[in-house]
Amino acid sequence: MQTWRVLNRTVLLDASPWLRVSCEHVHLPNGHEIPDFYRVEMPEWAQVFAVDEHQRVMMIEQYKHGPGVMSLELPAGYLDAGEDPATAARRELLEETGLEASAWRYLGRYFVDGNRGCGTAHIFLALGARQVIAPQREASELIEQHWLTLVEVRTAWLGGRITNLGTLGAVGLALAVLEDTP
């Protein structure tokens, strides 16, 4: 693999654990150099496509301050320090929605931005989801829960109602995996 070589790295902003920005002087395999390539380190997060026994999917509608819009999303959240993705997925599903699931399948890890980094997303498919407790939300989480049928999710996905790029990727992948699973 022809990787880039980092000749020098300077941390410009450290707001850990949320954000750390560095500037790198990089050397490319073809001899070209870029003196100011920016890297943005952000926490890893997990998102869960949770399906219940009636083949309904738990989605949440929530204001997202990044784009400043209401957004239709999957239950998701940052990994705690030292936490593995599967544990974070279970915890976030339980905290945000009060659900547990009987079967879990890992659909992979994905980088958010090819140039800057911007964290890593872990996608999970959870089957046999059922309500076990009331949601335990943080004060910043103003959430509406919706059980959608698979057809409703597919319609929302194809109809432009899912505007979060990460949710778009997870929903499409989970729907296809479910279709392929006997």
Next chain:
Amino acid sequence: MQTWRVLNRTVLLDASPWLRVSCEHVHLPNGHEIPDFYRVEMPEWAQVFAVDEHQRVMMIEQYKHGPGVMSLELPAGYLDAGEDPATAARRELLEETGLEASAWRYLGRYFVDGNRGCGTAHIFLALGARQVIAPQREASELIEQHWLTLVEVRTAWLGGRITNLGTLGAVGLALAVLEDTP
């Protein structure tokens, strides 16, 4: 819509046009306040799922320095200042691969990170793609082009070979739109 109110915003790092980081003091509809909510402004970009007359898809394999891996991606790039997404999509497809397409369909705009922002992705489906010139690449673009059949793309997508979250979302959406189109 219950939006958050920004009481104060401080720019912490300005590396425009690539990156601008701010810290916001925000007031939530439930009275809760967050004194240090970080916003990361990054450029918008366009990515293109380009299909030729033989129903093959142009994908590119490229080292991405953010995650430090070789990545299977769609032709994509940042919008120039003042450029509209459709123009950028046509330009990037031509520059990166030398292709033009006869029919274009816009599959929507998607925010990259719900909390921080981190830019906006525009997804395009381009049909009737054909080689018109040699690629006109920048010195930093070390790219291998691959024509993949729709089945090969779907296999790569479901098999975990597409590890860029944005590419994951675009590929899944484009494949479904193509399946739904008579």
